[in-house]
Amino acid sequence: MREEIIVSGRNNPLIDPLLHVWHWEIPVYLFLGGLAAGLMFFAALYTIRNRENDYKVAVKIAPMFAPIALILGLGALFLDLHHKFYFWRLYTTIRLASPMSWGAWTLMIVTPISFIWSALHIKSIFPNWDWKFEVIKELLEFFNRNKKVLAWIMLISSSILGIYTGILLSAFNARPLWNTSIMGPLFLASGLSAGTAMVIWISKNHDERKRFAQLDLMIIGIELFLIIHMFMGFLASTQVQIDAANLFLGGEYTAPFWIFVVIIGMIVPAILEGLELKGYKIPTVIPAVLVLFGSVMLRIIISYAGQASRWLY
Amino acid sequence: MRYAMAIDTKKCVGCSDCVVACQTENNVPIGYCRDWVVEVMDGTYPQLEIELRSERCNHCENSPCVRCCPTGASHYADGGIVLVTKNECIGCSACIASCPYDARYVHPDGYVDKCTFCLHRVKKGMQPACVAVCPTKCMYFGDLDDPRSDVSKILKKRKHKTLIPEAGTKPQLYFLI
Numbered sequence: 001m002r003e004e005i006i007v008s009g010r011n012n013p014l015i016d017p018l019l020h021v022w023h024w025e026i027p028v029y030l031f032l033g034g035l036a037a038g039l040m041f042f043a044a045l046y047t048i049r050n051r052e053n054d055y056k057v058a059v060k061i062a063p064m065f066a067p068i069a070l071i072l073g074l075g076a077l078f079l080d081l082h083h084k085f086y087f088w089r090l091y092t093t094i095r096l097a098s099p100m101s102w103g104a105w106t107l108m109i110v111t112p113i114s115f116i117w118s119a120l121h122i123k124s125i126f127p128n129w130d131w132k133f134e135v136i137k138e139l140l141e142f143f144n145r146n147k148k149v150l151a152w153i154m155l156i157s158s159s160i161l162g163i164y165t166g167i168l169l170s171a172f173n174a175r176p177l178w179n180t181s182i183m184g185p186l187f188l189a190s191g192l193s194a195g196t197a198m199v200i201w202i203s204k205n206h207d208e209r210k211r212f213a214q215l216d217l218m219i220i221g222i223e224l225f226l227i228i229h230m231f232m233g234f235l236a237s238t239q240v241q242i243d244a245a246n247l248f249l250g251g252e253y254t255a256p257f258w259i260f261v262v263i264i265g266m267i268v269p270a271i272l273e274g275l276e277l278k279g280y281k282i283p284t285v286i287p288a289v290l291v292l293f294g295s296v297m298l299r300i301i302i303s304y305a306g307q308a309s310r311w312l313y
Numbered sequence: 314m315r316y317a318m319a320i321d322t323k324k325c326v327g328c329s330d331c332v333v334a335c336q337t338e339n340n341v342p343i344g345y346c347r348d349w350v351v352e353v354m355d356g357t358y359p360q361l362e363i364e365l366r367s368e369r370c371n372h373c374e375n376s377p378c379v380r381c382c383p384t385g386a387s388h389y390a391d392g393g394i395v396l397v398t399k400n401e402c403i404g405c406s407a408c409i410a411s412c413p414y415d416a417r418y419v420h421p422d423g424y425v426d427k428c429t430f431c432l433h434r435v436k437k438g439m440q441p442a443c444v445a446v447c448p449t450k451c452m453y454f455g456d457l458d459d460p461r462s463d464v465s466k467i468l469k470k471r472k473h474k475t476l477i478p479e480a481g482t483k484p485q486l487y488f489l490i
Contacts, residue, residue, distance in 0.1 A: 003357070009329060010349035010368075012418040019415065021406040082404025083423035089384040089401050100383035100407050173377055173480060174413035238479075311413045313477045 006312075019175075019307040025080035027299035030165045031194070032073030033107075034187055034295065036066040037162030038195020040114060042215075044155035047147060055211065057203040060121040065198060066114040074107065099168045106164055110157045116143055117154065162188040165299075169306060177244035177302070177309035182230040187299075189226060193219040194295040197269075201288035209284060213273040216291065220270045227262065244309040253305045261301060265294010315457040316372065316392035316430055317485040318444070319464050319473065324451035325365040327352055331443035331452070335369075338431060338442035342421050347428040348443055364490075367443065367452065370395060370416040370428035371476065371484030378408035378417065386425075392456065393485065394432050399424045413480045430454070457485075 014021045043063040046052060052059045081087055091108070095101040119140055122129050131137050143150055166187030169178035196216040203209050234245035247253045269287035276282045327350050335341060335348050348369035356362050372395050379387045379395060386401035387408050397408075397417075402424040409417045409425060420426040431441035435454075439445065444452040455462030460469075468487055475484040 003354070005354040007352040007354075008349060009332065009351065010346055010415075012345050012415075015409070015415050015418050019410065021409050021419065080405070082406070082419045082425075083402050084404070086384075086400060086403045086424075089386070089403050093385050095383055095385060097380045098383045098407070100381065100405060104383055171381060172407075172411045174411050307410070310415075311477050311480060 034191025040158035197291035334446035374483035377411040
């Protein structure tokens with residue numbers, strides 16, 4: 001039998017034997033960014049469609065979690081940096097070829113918008129809220145008058161945020177598992193699904209929960225389609241991508257991926273939401289939490305497995 | 314100007330002098346290396362063949378690390394040498410994840426570090442430390458645009474390959490086979 005034994009003298013920390021430069025911080029950020037994108041997307045969508053009063057939680061209350069998620073996510077990103085106090089260098093340049101530069105600038109736009117949106121709607125949670133300063137009141141009044149424009153900007157920027165979390169990974173040609181254009185749409189879909197799950201969880205309104213359960217079912221269907229498509233693409237591609245797919249088709253990530261992400265994170269909540277739509281009484285917290293769990297696991301597993309997939313030479 | 318390096322896999326004995334020379338010259342932190350020796354044993358016993366390769370950053374012409382860098386810390390310097398500017402690097406590791414050769418590492422001080430083709434020596438007209446120290450003289454360094462340079466002459470004469478050219482990086486480290 002022909003054999004090839006490769007012995008490398010290199011043993012750099014975090015690089016060898018397998019790359020592990022990115023730990024929990026990156027997947028947690030990718031999840032929180034995706035969740036914020038999902039929450040803001042639906043808030044913007046239903047504002048543009050004049051359904052604010054039908055879907056109160058989605059438009060006014062759930063987006064309050066977006067700035068919290070973004071701040072926590074940014075915190076995780078900061079922790080991930082090894083040269084922390086140079087982080088401001090991100091904002092001294094715009095590099096169009098670098099997805100991370102795109103991400104940094106997108107966050108620069110999305111984060112203030114998420115705060116403005118929350119400020120506009122804070123009275124729906126705390127009716128006696130008083131901004132105290134006239135300047136703030138006038139500023140918010142200005143945004144309130146131009147809410148539709150703000151919603152459009154939010155719709156577009158949240159879509160970019162959601163899709164960029166996947167493109168960040170897919171831009172790395174060196175990691176065959178990440179290097180698929182499906183990653184962008186898959187992470188966007190997963191972020192939107194997490195957003196609908198939050199709305200289902202918080203909302204007490206039957207119609208709103210029903211609409212978002214329908215939306216979530218549709219998005220889960222799209223996610224499953226994208227996952228199948230991703231593996232079809234890998235298996236029809238080069239050896240390195242076949243090896244990458246095999247991490248999930250018999251390799252070490254098979255059980256966690258199919259059990260935590262696909263079964264517990266997508267199929268079970270889809271069945272529960274389907275049953276609920278048919279009229280069975282199911283506590284909404286269960287499918288919502290499962291979807292959020294699946295969304296986190298997807299990012300953790302893809303980010304770890306991607307670092308384990310590489311070119312061999 | 315296009316700096317490149319050619320390494321003769323037939324002459325290399327795998328002594329790792331290049332590794333130690335680099336660590337000394339560039340003050341590489343203990344436990345890290347910017348260049349390393351790979352030994353590939355290929356074939357069916359007893360017909361075996363060994364290839365020894367002294368590897369380092371490929372100073373690619375189409376560098377994914379330069380492309381992915383969000384701050385521009387990774388950049389092309391003189392002659393296409395890929396360098397990292399310490400105080401522009403935020404240590405995000407995007408370049409590390411983007412390198413198919415895994416040629417970069419995070420320096421204990423936080424910034425990302427890698428082979429520089431000893432640009433500080435090259436500017437003075439000297440050879441990179443690894444090339445200068447090689448006891449079998451199996452490494453050739455120079456300007457590919459200059460047909461009289463060592464590297465141009467040897468690449469004209471000898472069959473050679475690059476590592477994973479299919480990754481599309483246009484590596485500038487040539488292995489004579």
